[in-house]
Amino acid sequence: MAEDGTLLLNLGPGPRGRGASRGQSNTLKRKLQSPPGNPPLKRKHKPAINTFKKCSTEADIREKGSSSQKPPPKKPLTDKQNESQKSKPFIKTSSLFRNNPDIPKIHRKAVQQVQENVFTTDSFSQLDLHPHLISTINNVLKMSSMTSVQKQTIPVLLQGKDALVRSQTGSGKTLAYGIPLVQSLQGMESKIQRSDGPYALVLVPTRELALQSFDTMQKLLKPFAWIVPGVLMGGEKRKSEKARLRKGINILISTPGRLVDHIKSTECIHFRHTQWLIIDEADRILDLGFEKDVAVILNALNAERAARQNVLLSATLTEGVTRLADISLNDPVRISIADDIQKTLKPASQADQQTSSSSSCMEQENFAVPEKLKQYVVMVPSKLRLVTLAAFILEKCKVLAGGVESEQPGCSSGSSAHLQFLRLHGNMEQEERTEVFQEFLKSKTGILLCTDVAARGLDLPQVTWILQYNAPASPAEYIHRIGRTARIGCHGSSLLVLAPSEAEYVSLLASHKMNVSELKMEKVLSSLMKDDRFKLHRPGSKRSCGRDPQEVRERATVLQTKFENYVHSSEGTVRWAKKALQSFLCAYTTYPRNLKHIFHIKSLHLGHVAKSFGLRDAPQNLTALPAAGSKKKTKPKPKRSDLLKKTHGKRRLAELLRSEYSSGMDTGVSKVKKKKKQRKPGSQQIPT
Numbered sequence: 001m002a003e004d005g006t007l008l009l010n011l012g013p014g015p016r017g018r019g020a021s022r023g024q025s026n027t028l029k030r031k032l033q034s035p036p037g038n039p040p041l042k043r044k045h046k047p048a049i050n051t052f053k054k055c056s057t058e059a060d061i062r063e064k065g066s067s068s069q070k071p072p073p074k075k076p077l078t079d080k081q082n083e084s085q086k087s088k089p090f091i092k093t094s095s096l097f098r099n100n101p102d103i104p105k106i107h108r109k110a111v112q113q114v115q116e117n118v119f120t121t122d123s124f125s126q127l128d129l130h131p132h133l134i135s136t137i138n139n140v141l142k143m144s145s146m147t148s149v150q151k152q153t154i155p156v157l158l159q160g161k162d163a164l165v166r167s168q169t170g171s172g173k174t175l176a177y178g179i180p181l182v183q184s185l186q187g188m189e190s191k192i193q194r195s196d197g198p199y200a201l202v203l204v205p206t207r208e209l210a211l212q213s214f215d216t217m218q219k220l221l222k223p224f225a226w227i228v229p230g231v232l233m234g235g236e237k238r239k240s241e242k243a244r245l246r247k248g249i250n251i252l253i254s255t256p257g258r259l260v261d262h263i264k265s266t267e268c269i270h271f272r273h274t275q276w277l278i279i280d281e282a283d284r285i286l287d288l289g290f291e292k293d294v295a296v297i298l299n300a301l302n303a304e305r306a307a308r309q310n311v312l313l314s315a316t317l318t319e320g321v322t323r324l325a326d327i328s329l330n331d332p333v334r335i336s337i338a339d340d341i342q343k344t345l346k347p348a349s350q351a352d353q354q355t356s357s358s359s360s361c362m363e364q365e366n367f368a369v370p371e372k373l374k375q376y377v378v379m380v381p382s383k384l385r386l387v388t389l390a391a392f393i394l395e396k397c398k399v400l401a402g403g404v405e406s407e408q409p410g411c412s413s414g415s416s417a418h419l420q421f422l423r424l425h426g427n428m429e430q431e432e433r434t435e436v437f438q439e440f441l442k443s444k445t446g447i448l449l450c451t452d453v454a455a456r457g458l459d460l461p462q463v464t465w466i467l468q469y470n471a472p473a474s475p476a477e478y479i480h481r482i483g484r485t486a487r488i489g490c491h492g493s494s495l496l497v498l499a500p501s502e503a504e505y506v507s508l509l510a511s512h513k514m515n516v517s518e519l520k521m522e523k524v525l526s527s528l529m530k531d532d533r534f535k536l537h538r539p540g541s542k543r544s545c546g547r548d549p550q551e552v553r554e555r556a557t558v559l560q561t562k563f564e565n566y567v568h569s570s571e572g573t574v575r576w577a578k579k580a581l582q583s584f585l586c587a588y589t590t591y592p593r594n595l596k597h598i599f600h601i602k603s604l605h606l607g608h609v610a611k612s613f614g615l616r617d618a619p620q621n622l623t624a625l626p627a628a629g630s631k632k633k634t635k636p637k638p639k640r641s642d643l644l645k646k647t648h649g650k651r652r653l654a655e656l657l658r659s660e661y662s663s664g665m666d667t668g669v670s671k672v673k674k675k676k677k678q679r680k681p682g683s684q685q686i687p688t
Contacts, residue, residue: 008460009449009467010481096560097553100381101500103521111513120151127154129183132223137179140219147172152335154180157311162332164325165313168370169483171337173313174216177278184276185250186224194228194248200276202253203297205284207233207430208437208458213280214253227251232258235430245269256285256293263300271304277328278311283476286320298328315483316367316476367479367512373486374493376519379500382608386563387556388524389469392495393447395527396465420446426453455481466494471505471599473591475512495519501603508598528555560611567614577613584609
């Protein structure tokens with residue numbers, strides 16, 4: 001792993017877990033009855049069944065030799081003794097290493113992975129480009145040689161043809177359309193005026209990708225200051241966006257939902273001069289339910305100017321992308337780097353057989369991965385997910401910190417002093433999302449905990465590890481997630497965490513020509529041996545050396561106890577953990593039907609899954625989650641607005657799934673709120 005690097009931890013949306021049989025859950029289930037603000041007390045009616053016999057405390061060891069004698073009354077402890085007593089953790093948690101399902105052996109055939117040659121020997125100076133544009137590419141963007149997708153795409157677009165481009169993530173698709181776009185606009189006979197409005201429209205699925213594309217366009221347009229780029233996206237004030245549209249934007253980059261909102265409500269927006277339509281990450285735009293929004297945009301463009309150049313770009317070729325290409329592209333040139341490589345690897349007879357329907361190609365599509373990307377998978381029982389995740393991050397923190405002293409006992413507490421832990425998800429204010437994205441982009445040593453909002457198109461050069469804590473819903477999503485590292489010829493690694501019941505997912509990846517090596521859970525947990533904060537203090541114990549399996553288990557249990565003590569330290573943290581578990585279970589039910597044999601809600605052991613959220617028991621009332629101590633209330637009569645929401649339940653669910661990538665306009669909710677405001681007192685709204 002590189003000395004300077006960052007780790008991107010993907011936490012959604014497809015959590016899962018697995019445990020032992022239901023009959024074993026009785027030994028783990030206990031009710032949470034702790035007073036508010038205090039950790040739960042020890043049970044006095046019987047000894048804890050979940051205590052390690054080999055991990056007894058110092059007091060337990062002293063009592064073994066004098067069990068017949070009555071112990072003398074306890075003396076008050078001094079301050080020094082109090083400090084030492086606090087440093088000795090008491091194991092309150094049940095055993096992490098008992099009653100777990102067996103970890104199966106991964107049986108898969110060795111496959112030949114499809115890899116694209118990222119760079120070519122051709123330089124940008126060989127193209128018929130403006131000298132200032134070539135200078136900007138070389139000096140500002142620090143690029144001299146073209147990538148494979150740029151070599152094939154740029155000449156086609158310079159000829160004015162439509163194109164459907166498919167290439168791996170991190171192969172330089174943004175410059176593949178950005179360079180010919182700038183070359184075309186700067187060379188127009190009548191010089192572009194800002195007041196002319198959009199000459200090019202670029203659609204992207206996420207706000208972060210919109211900002212990234214805008215930044216790239218700004219760099220390319222440095223020599224051509226009269227061409228003005230602009231960005232529209234959810235979370236920003238529409239009033240300020242309308243003001244920018246009124247002044248004029250020549251290259252308009254936008255998310256689909258936000259642009260549709262302006263098409264319907266902003267009078268100054270027009271497409272009379274639009275000559276380019278570029279849809280980046282087209283498959284994601286369609287997967288998120290933006291197909292209707294794209295149709296509205298296409299109709300608005302065709303109403304004012306039908307003749308234009310259209311480009312669709314994606315890392316995967318889905319049936320929806322093919323359908324959109326048929327609607328929007330006019331006799332396009334199909335550019336697929338991975339297909340060209342496969343044709344050279346296979347006999348001609350096999351290559352001819354692949355010209356079948358798009359749907360059948362989709363099912364057995366072989367995805368291209370970066371050449372220098374190493375892929376790993378680790379099988380982890382549900383109870384051990386949290387401590388395994390923490391051990392992996394701890395190990396990478398030591399590497400990222402780069403300090404040799406971090407390997408020494410006692411120095412580990414400061415090993416993460418210069419590390420940044422950031423979070424990124426859809427339910428954040430746009431200002432905060434932008435700040436987090438920019439901060440992580442500039443960070444040399446940092447960890448980003450994120451949902452799939454960061455799984456598409458983002459160029460984060462410093463990222464060296466991608467950890468998928470929850471398996472993606474399709475091999476295509478897997479490719480996009482791991483594509484955040486090993487970009488443009490750099491080195492990178494990815495790790496997928498699976499439960500034993502989900503081992504077949506590895507075979508699914510292999511069927512799409514993806515090689516995944518297994519990383520043993522014990523090896524990940526052994527990193528806890530380097531940190532004495534998790535050592536179980538016992539009298540007469542010697543300094544640990546090597547990787548004693550029993551001590552690794554003890555340290556993992558100490559770490560799990562720390563997590564559980566924190567979660568149960570207050571009523572609020574318990575409530576958060578319960579809500580997180582509830583979200584986990586809800587998301588687990590959303591896996592597609594063709595993966596239900598791998599990811600099924602009935603395969604979950606709720607007690608084991610609850611431990612991965614720091615809970616000591618599986619909550620029985622996950623749907624309500626009332627405040628502790630509150631009395632059970634009768635269910636109130638639903639309001640009219642609630643009935644409206646239930647009537648459109650499926651539509652609302654689609655909006656929630658889109659929230660990670662939405663334009664910031666929750667149309668369904670805003671309409672209901674507007675109607676509610678306009679309604680007179682005492683009047684009723686009849687649903688249509």
